Amino acid sequence: MDKRYLYVFNKESDYKQIIALIDLDQRIRYYKNDTDILIVEADLDYTLSDFENFREFVLGELLVDFVGLFVPKNFDFSPDELKPVLGKINYGIYDIANFILEISINKLDGFKKKLKNHYYNLVGIENLNTALGFIENNFNASSTSKQLYLHRNTLNYRLDNFHQKTEIDIKNFKMAMALYLLFKR
Numbered sequence: 001m002d003k004r005y006l007y008v009f010n011k012e013s014d015y016k017q018i019i020a021l022i023d024l025d026q027r028i029r030y031y032k033n034d035t036d037i038l039i040v041e042a043d044l045d046y047t048l049s050d051f052e053n054f055r056e057f058v059l060g061e062l063l064v065d066f067v068g069l070f071v072p073k074n075f076d077f078s079p080d081e082l083k084p085v086l087g088k089i090n091y092g093i094y095d096i097a098n099f100i101l102e103i104s105i106n107k108l109d110g111f112k113k114k115l116k117n118h119y120y121n122l123v124g125i126e127n128l129n130t131a132l133g134f135i136e137n138n139f140n141a142s143s144t145s146k147q148l149y150l151h152r153n154t155l156n157y158r159l160d161n162f163h164q165k166t167e168i169d170i171k172n173f174k175m176a177m178a179l180y181l182l183f184k185r
Contacts, residue, residue, distance in 0.1 A: 004095070005071040006051050007079055009086035010064065017062045025054070033107060037086070040068075042088040062131040068093040072167040074122055077114070085111045098166055100178040113119045123165050130158040131168075132183060135176045 010018065015038050022030045027050075028042045042050070048070045059065055067086045070093060089102045105114050119128060130148060134155070136145040145152045164170045170176040 002044050002073070004042050004044055005044055006040040006042070007069045007071060007082055007086065008040055009036070009068075009083065010038070010066040011087060012064075014064070017064055018058055018066065020048050021058055026121050028054075030108075037083055039079065047097050048093065055093050065091040067091055069099055070095050072096045073166055074167075076102050076118055076122075081111075081114070088099075096133065097172075097175040097178040100182050101174075104181040112182065119166060119182070123162050127162045127165075128183070130155060131162045131179060134159060134170060135180050139171065139176070 001106055005086065008015075008018065018038065019030060022028055022040060025048055028040055030038055030040050032038050040051075048088065051068060055066070055068060067089060069082065069086065075096070077183055085103065085108055088106055088108060089099075092098075094102060100115065103115065123131075130144075130150070132149050134141070134144045137147060141152060141155055144150075145155045148155070150158075163171075168175045170177055170179055
């Protein structure tokens with residue numbers, strides 16, 4: 001069965017109390033790596049909302065806060081690469097869209113460039129240009145199809161393929177804005 005991961009970074013580097021609370025939840029497990037990031041593993045049915053509730057529980061019980069990245073399925077970044085980024089963003093649990101927004105707001109251009117390359121390699125230039133074209137045409141499929149010289153079904157197929165590979169649903173405004181900021185700013 002597939003797993004979901006949350007990378008947890010505590011800026012104070014104290015994970016003992018967080019680990020004690022993780023041990024209370026039978027649905028999640030943890031392991032720590034050399035980069036001082038706690039990797040929390042859960043089954044696919046453990047959602048972003050569940051991780052947000054866990055963070056609220058930790059905050060309420062321990063008065064300890066942390067940064068968490070809800071890792072997309074096809075995310076090829078190691079905790080080594082993420083540690084400097086997680087140390088510079090605000091506390092909270094981030095899905096990929098909020099993570100991209102936070103990187104853009106904090107002007108972490110080095111990592112932003114790595115993230116752009118990751119998505120170019122993951123979905124290909126055609127799917128990426130289709131997604132960006134859809135955003136630039138105000139989410140209008142007919143206009144996008146005409147501008148990109150695509151059949152409407154091909155457009156929908158590419159958008160669905162993009163969503164499936166990246167977990168970024170560009171029909172959702174916040175996610176579309178994150179993608180647009182990543183590639184157009």
